[in-house]
Amino acid sequence: MDLEAMKTFVAAVDQQSFTKASKMLNLSQPTVSFHIKNLEKYFEADLIDRSPKRFIVTQTGELVYQRSRQILGLIDKTKAEVLEFHKQLRGKLHIGASYTVGEYILPSVLKEFDEHYPAIDLEVQIANTERINRAIQLHELDIGLVEGQVNHQGLKSEPFLEDEMVVIVPRDHPIRERASITFQQLQDQTWITREGGSGTRAVMDSMLESYNIRPKKLITIGSNHGVVQGVKEGLGLSLISKTVVEHTAAEQLIKKLPYIKTTSRYFSLVTHANEEEISKNVQLFVGKVKDLYRLSEK
Incomplete structure (x- = not known):
């Protein structure tokens, strides 16, 4: 197995370009093409569909790419x-x-x-x-x-x-002004959440489903700091790590809501x-x- 060919193939797929791969590896473009052809010869299969306008990795190429990453x-x-x-x-x-x-x-x-x-x-x-x-x-x-x-x-x-999860609510949100909150008043609120694939997002999705909370809208922000800032600005409610709240000086935003039992992870x-x-x-x-x-x- 030619490890240099494998490295070249991985770089080409990562860059989605033979030209960019050649610059990254400090190789000539013909050398990049030669390495990948050798790899295709070894596996007896096309790894990249060489379309003039598109860079397409074949199904076999995707398999070889994943295994090459592991081997390297x-x-x-x-x-x-x-x-x-x-x-x-x-x-x-x-x-x-x-x-x-x-x-x-x-x-x-x-x-x-x-x-x-x-x-x-x-x-x-x-x-x-x-x-x-x-x-x-x-x-x-x-x-x-x-x-x-x-x-x-x-x-x-x-x-x-262990990490406690807490609900945070904007300071001027109508929920804070009510002496008691009904289950219906928890419905159709805007919630700020992390992106899919985040552990925090998974906990929020589970909470909303478990307690039958129907969001009016979900606003997705790809950082913890951004979520807290969004709540501070009044965009909506959120369920987030107490660790994050304490490190962003947002303890005053924590609000215990009826019908929702916060959890730990x-x-x-x-x-x-x-x-x-x-x-x-x-x-x-x-x-x-x-x-x-x-x-x-x-």
Whole structure:
């Protein structure tokens, strides 16, 4: 298997262009085409539909792309492990975190870890829960800290911190002026929510469905800070992590509503289910999180 051809193919698909891939890899365009043709010859199938005006990955190409990402990720992981073996406690640790964890919980964990293992370089990616889980599955990340459920094949999760969810309501919202609130008055309100794939969004969707709350409108904002700011500006109500509320000085917006029982969720560590794929650096990071949050080993 030609690993350079595999890298070239992945770059071409990521960039959706042979020309952009050649610039990114510092290769000539004919070399890019040659690498991909060699890969197609190896698999005896077309991987890219070479239409003059469109860049289309075939179904076979999509399969080869996903597997190539995994293989290249494993090779990078192996290189890091070899480095770790020869130069103890060095190398890189690629950490993924969902927005709530990454913005408000992870920084203190990173500080503690860095103080104990200063020779390990840390690289953090913050995205929603779905994207972080997917990146770990593809070996693009070594470990994740997320909210919400983890149902991806080949991954395992372990909760490390409980997180309360609260309803926040604009200061001048009519609901605040009522001495008592009927179930009907909770209907047809505007709710501000995170994007699909977010653990926070999943909890809100579940809450609205469980309590038969019918939104008048949903406003989707792709960050926790944006959601809180939207409520502060009077756009609508929201269900969000109390951790976020406390870090954005928005405690005054919390409102207990009748008929709605707020809930808690857990932040979880996500790693590969296969222990052989978990590096020493990941084990050290997991151990540090467990120490910080006083979790006993099972």
